[in-house]
Amino acid sequence: MTADALALLLTPQVLAAMAGAALAGLIVGALPGLTATLGMALLIPVAVTLDPVPALAAAMTLAAVSIAAGDLPGALLGIPGTPASAAYADAAHRMARRGHAGRALAAGLVCAALGGVTGAVVLWLGAPVLATLALHVSTVERAWLALLGLSAAAAVAGPSPVRGALALLIGLSLALVGLDPVSGQPRLTFGLAVLSGGLGLVPVLVGLFAVTRVLRQALTGGMAADAPRPTALGPVLSGLCPILARRWRALATGSAVGLVVGAVPGAGADVAAYLARAAAGRRRPARGAADVDDADLDAIVPAGAANNAAIGGALVPATVLGLPGDSLTAIVIGLLMLKGVTPGPAVFVIQPTLMTAVVLAYLLANLLLVPAGLLAMALARPLLRVPDAILMPLVLGLALIGVYAVEGTTTALVVTVVVGLLGVGMEAARLPLAPAVLGFVLGPMVEEAALVSLMKSGGDPAVFVGRPLAAVLAGVTVAVWVVPWIAPRIVRRVGRRRRTRALKR
Amino acid sequence: MTVPGVRPERVAGGMAILAGGGMILAARTLAPLPHLPMGPGVAPTVIGVGLLVTGVLLLVRRGATAARDGAVRSASCPGSLPTSRRWGLFTLTLGLPLFVALTLETFGMAIGLGLVLAPLLAMQTRRPVWAVGLAVAVSALLVGLVHGGLGRPLPNGPLPRVSALLGPTGR
Numbered sequence: 021m022t023a024d025a026l027a028l029l030l031t032p033q034v035l036a037a038m039a040g041a042a043l044a045g046l047i048v049g050a051l052p053g054l055t056a057t058l059g060m061a062l063l064i065p066v067a068v069t070l071d072p073v074p075a076l077a078a079a080m081t082l083a084a085v086s087i088a089a090g091d092l093p094g095a096l097l098g099i100p101g102t103p104a105s106a107a108y109a110d111a112a113h114r115m116a117r118r119g120h121a122g123r124a125l126a127a128g129l130v131c132a133a134l135g136g137v138t139g140a141v142v143l144w145l146g147a148p149v150l151a152t153l154a155l156h157v158s159t160v161e162r163a164w165l166a167l168l169g170l171s172a173a174a175a176v177a178g179p180s181p182v183r184g185a186l187a188l189l190i191g192l193s194l195a196l197v198g199l200d201p202v203s204g205q206p207r208l209t210f211g212l213a214v215l216s217g218g219l220g221l222v223p224v225l226v227g228l229f230a231v232t233r234v235l236r237q238a239l240t241g242g243m244a245a246d247a248p249r250p251t252a253l254g255p256v257l258s259g260l261c262p263i264l265a266r267r268w269r270a271l272a273t274g275s276a277v278g279l280v281v282g283a284v285p286g287a288g289a290d291v292a293a294y295l296a297r298a299a300a301g302r303r304r305p306a307r308g309a310a311d312v313d314d315a316d317l318d319a320i321v322p323a324g325a326a327n328n329a330a331i332g333g334a335l336v337p338a339t340v341l342g343l344p345g346d347s348l349t350a351i352v353i354g355l356l357m358l359k360g361v362t363p364g365p366a367v368f369v370i371q372p373t374l375m376t377a378v379v380l381a382y383l384l385a386n387l388l389l390v391p392a393g394l395l396a397m398a399l400a401r402p403l404l405r406v407p408d409a410i411l412m413p414l415v416l417g418l419a420l421i422g423v424y425a426v427e428g429t430t431t432a433l434v435v436t437v438v439v440g441l442l443g444v445g446m447e448a449a450r451l452p453l454a455p456a457v458l459g460f461v462l463g464p465m466v467e468e469a470a471l472v473s474l475m476k477s478g479g480d481p482a483v484f485v486g487r488p489l490a491a492v493l494a495g496v497t498v499a500v501w502v503v504p505w506i507a508p509r510i511v512r513r514v515g516r517r518r519r520t521r522a523l524k525r
Numbered sequence: 526m527t528v529p530g531v532r533p534e535r536v537a538g539g540m541a542i543l544a545g546g547g548m549i550l551a552a553r554t555l556a557p558l559p560h561l562p563m564g565p566g567v568a569p570t571v572i573g574v575g576l577l578v579t580g581v582l583l584l585v586r587r588g589a590t591a592a593r594d595g596a597v598r599s600a601s602c603p604g605s606l607p608t609s610r611r612w613g614l615f616t617l618t619l620g621l622p623l624f625v626a627l628t629l630e631t632f633g634m635a636i637g638l639g640l641v642l643a644p645l646l647a648m649q650t651r652r653p654v655w656a657v658g659l660a661v662a663v664s665a666l667l668v669g670l671v672h673g674g675l676g677r678p679l680p681n682g683p684l685p686r687v688s689a690l691l692g693p694t695g696r
Contacts, residue, residue, distance in 0.1 A: 061553070182586065183534070186541055186579040192572050193548065200565035203558050207565055208551060231622075238614040409569050409649035414663060421667050424634065425677040433626035441619060449537035467568045474563055480585055 034074045041078035042043045042392045049089025049101045051060035053312045056086035056102055060351040072359035077381035079355050083331055083348055084385040085392055088132040095124050099229040106454045107293035111316035114454055120313055126260055128324040129393035135325030136386030138275040139332015144379045157284050163469035164493035166462045169291035172298035173501040191459020194219055202467040214431040222426045223435040224460050228453050230419040231440025234261045267321045270300035274322030275329045282333025289330040290461055296326030339363050420426040538583030545576030614648055633682020638664040
């Protein structure tokens with residue numbers, strides 16, 4: 021069956037479709053404002069004209085490449101191309117400012133490829149088992165999982181959890197604008213009908229990262245003393261193997277977190293990336309081998325792997341149960357059905373060769389990531405030589421047309437600029453921006469899942485800890501907040517006791 | 526971007542308390558639904574309380590040092606614009622996109638983008654002719670890519686014939 025699937029896959033038509041999709045994915049992922057979902061949506065009219073295998077292979081390639089290409093503007097400009105890249109764009113940009121953009125991008129790229137390959141292999145071998153597990157996740161666990169993602173985002177955002185929490189709350193407040201997800205009442209719309217649909221993810225993402233960056237550059241007078249832009253990529257692949265070898269645990273953790281979180285309907289690559297970064301934690305530096313990039317690589321490796329592993333995880337419920345994990349997989353399901361494949365428990369039994377070819381296409385797409393990413397980095401080199409005085413107005417122009425292309429309203433443009441101004445205020449108050457984005461993404465999910473759970477239980481809050489998995493997730497969420505606060509105090513107290521005992525002796 | 530003598534976390538704390546109070550008041554105006562155990566005001570109330578708590582924590586926190594938290598400063602450096610020009614550039618960067626957003630249907634995306642790009646590029650590069658040329662070229666390229674290449678509808682403004690050449694879906 022695998023041989024038949026390979027024969028279906030390795031044809032000039034399929035490989036050409038994958039190469040075209042990889043190029044489109046690079047453009048979509050690298051341009052701030054254009055999301056992987058938009059790229060997939062734009063692919064559908066083209067995919068309809070293709071045979072099933074090239075169409076689905078192109079979709080898999082575009083999804084994998086565009087998610088990974090979001091790292092490029094994140095590292096070079098500090099503007100993440102996709103919400104998932106926001107989890108480690110700060111770390112990658114810090115490395116880039118130290119002249120190590122190539123290393124940050126290559127590490128992210130290889131980790132994304134390895135995470136994606138892990139996701140593809142697990143999808144290939146264990147889809148039915150994972151799908152059964154994912155079916156046991158109810159709205160209660162989904163609410164906790166989203167809360168855990170929010171908590172992790174605040175915890176890893178910087179040296180001050182209070183500021184991380186405030187940034188998170190700002191994102192959650194922005195998410196409240198629009199209609200209440202359960203009752204449909206307008207909230208915080210100030211009587212403006214144009215705000216009924218909410219602020220929109222793309223205007224908020226572009227506003228917070230791109231417009232804030234442009235406004236900050238204007239305030240610092242064209243030459244930001246605090247945040248110089250990288251002028252060279254620096255080393256790319258050299259020294260990468262030891263870096264990844266030292267972080268194999270973080271890589272494995274990121275892949276595992278990505279797979280599991282991706283498989284849960286409703287939780288996407290962005291949640292997975294934040295959770296992976298928090299779960300892997302900070303590796304203790306080796307004695308005598310301290311590297312200035314260590315802390316940043318510790319963030320990039322697990323989150324980069326989780327990013328693409330999550331797509332593999334999300335494809336499990338999408339193919340086996342027909343449940344979309346996020347908007348990206350919803351489009352994949354639509355494409356499968358357009359091509360006469362009805363996702364469901366029997367899909368791997370009824371059309372085994374086609375489904376194996378789709379999974380192998382995803383595997384191949386992740387292997388293509390490294391050469392495609394290296395090509396993108398080579399093409400991005402001239403960007404580094406463009407001065408901020410020219411680049412920043414162009415980023416603003418690109419942001420405006422990108423937002424309009426996705427949202428199609430002038431309100432979205434106004435929201436983008438206003439949120440950009442909010443971002444400048446947040447930076448002035450030293451609040452991190454990334455938790456605000458995750459708060460905006462996950463806020464409605466937490467609220468909807470929590471309210472639906474309460475409605476099902478007749479208003480009994482005990483439902484949130486009534487199931488074993490829910491109780492475990494609740495404990496982990498509380499621990500994310502409490503442990504960083506308690507642990508240093510316990511360590512200090514134990515140290516003091518030991519010193520006292522030693523003095524007594 | 527910091528004002529001497531003013532601790533940014535204090536300002537952020539004060540703003541958070543104000544926003545939290547406002548959010549709780551706004552939540553009280555939302556009518557609870559009889560058949561639902563929790564109404565639409567619950568989430569704003571929880572977030573409002575969270576804003577109040579974090580605001581108070583930021584206000585009462587002691588010993589937070591700028592060095593530890595990585596202060597963002599706008600120290601002038603050789604080659605940067607003078608302060609008045611910087612604020613002018615900031616106002617233009619903020620105002621031009623808003624102006625274009627409000628007049629997009631009149632001017633269209635191609636002219637609108639040019640109206641944003643040309644003044645900003647001219648002010649920063651101090652080469653107006655070159656800036657206008659670059660703005661026109663970039664606007665045409667972006668509109669061509671998004672409208673013609675990706676097929677996304679964009680307002681044409683007074684350039685319907687040009688847009689018709691680029692793509693069939695313009696408005």
